[in-house]
Amino acid sequence: MNMIQIGKHDHVGSFLRTDAIKDARKAYINDELTAEALRQVEDVEIEKLVKKQIDLGIKAITDGEFRRSWFMHDFFWGVEGVSFEAVEKGYDFVGQTTRAESFKVTDKISFGNHEMVNDLKFLVDVVEKYGDGSQFAKYTIPAPTMFFQRVISEKEKEIYPNIEDLAADLIKVYQDAIQAFYDAGCRYLQFDECILSALDDPKLASIMENFTGLKLTDTTDLFVRVIKESLKNKPEDMIVATHMCKGNYKSAYLYTSGYETVSTYFDELGYDVYLLEYDDERSGGFEPLANIKNEDTQVVLGVVTSKTPELEDTHALKEKVKAASEHFPLERLVISPQCGFASTEEGNSLSEEEQWGKMEHIIKLSNEIW
Template sequence: MTIIKEIPFRYDQVGSFLRPDLLKKARVDFQNQTISAAELKAVEDAAIIDLINKQVENGLKAITDGEFRRSWWHLDFLWGLNGVEQTTPEHGYQFNQVETRAASYQITDKVTFNPEHPFFDAFTFLKEHTPEGAIPKATIPSPTLLFNRKSDTFTYASYTDEAVFIDDLAKAYHQTILKFYELGCRYLQLDDTSWGMYTGFIENAKTQDEINHWQQQCEAGVAVVNKLLEGLPEDLTITMHVCRGNYKSDWAIAGPYDHVTTYLAQLNIDGYFLEYDDDRSGGFEPLAQIYKNGPAKKVVLGLVTSKFAALESAANLTSRINEASSYIPLENLCLSPQCGFASTEEGNHLTEDEQWAKVRLVVDTAKEVWQDA
């Protein structure tokens, strides 16, 4: 019988938190060259220590640095890989109602592991300040973000063969994760907007050729993720957050999980964080497919929105968890906010007090539902 890992926890979190005003000011001052990098780091250090304490005080077992050293949930990490360079396009990412700041990347050379990636020092600091009884959690973007494309043509100048690119990407990620493990990481989350994108693109496809293209992208996603996971230590838990966009309380993607669940079920990960805070995600029926592929997987239901301040009803949350358990056993389920509170440094439209009220709601509800919470 396969044992279900304790991680993810019955009450968990996606990773990012609202940046305090002092940190926001320091980042602006650094950009304006009125403070040094060392002075900015000192502000970040103090803010992260305070955040760690608040997470513990509010009952969380998995502790992050809130992504306080990042501007973006994904780009800061991708820019740190060898072969990936920062770019500034004319426009940002178009969400439902808003457009983000303009920032992106380009592949300029062979993608390889960077042993000096700044995220390693960031994790070391987090681990050093996480108290006994809690576990530091690392969050990085999924590699699938680097090969999404709307055309069937593979166009990276430094690669002529997509299979070679996928192999290089998987190797770079595998080595990166092993470095995190060497530094003491035992809980790492891949944040992935690709699967959310595919649900929307397949849902709105006008031709079978479009559907076929996005299904091929799904197959490539399975290939790269499973390849990077090969041979990782057994006591390292890897989860995946399937995100649908999170910028200034706006969203980017809508579509049911039905279109991608077959592919998600093939991923050799330990758990999924799935967004279910509104009707954009469809119903719980696709969870049955994930369970069929292996009872060891957990699904963390993102029923509590991180986008708005209004608190959900604990009774309604419990009812929705019970509904989900019709498709996947209750022992395989957990609860969290649907996303982070600040996937970019701007953050969502709620206060820090409102943020922590959401966290406490998750913790309290989970303790009522699961005896082992």
């Protein structure tokens, strides 16, 4: 078994959409551009993005989520038995409210012939075309728990009267997704998580109960089991990571939570890599890292914020890594931005130049530390 090495710097996956992408998507929405023509624009811009990442020295290469509107909704919209839903109100972040879009279950769910498999194949081919063999495609999808971050309708309750039945089908969706992405050439798959990552924020319980009608205390064990079962058949030479996010929309956040509670599940969940936000005090201290006993697990410290353009002080960042190493071995630590630069197509409040400045800062810092 030859598992890829992610190196000492990583990134969460999404990048600011280029003007060409924004213009093409707007034209497509206004029926001024066909789906085929939109995809051609996306192809060109993704090729440019891949070359940019390779030129900077990045090894884990993504498509920047350039084909998506949301980091999570687009994946679920592509699942059979799921469709787009316009809702009365978007998600309430601190100082921002998202677009009022979601997804709904209209039939029994299955992975089916998901269009993102072709998106991944394109990325793999482009990485091979421009890389030197040391780079690899990294693909991001929402964690299975994110399927529950929405209002569950009465119609859906008729399709799935029992949440255990829904969970069983959701597990199968993810097992099939992992295998399909693997067969398409993916060796680094990332699940983006915004529920388990916020277990220590009291706000999460009320949000989840309002969405699903279920108490968080009754569903946490279910969520952990869904992830474990989703991962249990993953190929041995495939890395499956999770990004523990606190929300990222137009530089706004949703939750304030450390990792005290969720870290007690880290060994049980079965991920190979944990990408953890550590850009400010909202994420708490590094002590929970000591709860990871599996000696093969890696931790990616998101010490550089993706929400603002300013570059953090190098000495302060090194001190953060040093503090983390008191609770987790330095040789298994990696650094990255705290989140993506555009978890939705709107993007965060910084320029493309500032975004790449952040990535260069991280790469330089990683070379100095390791």
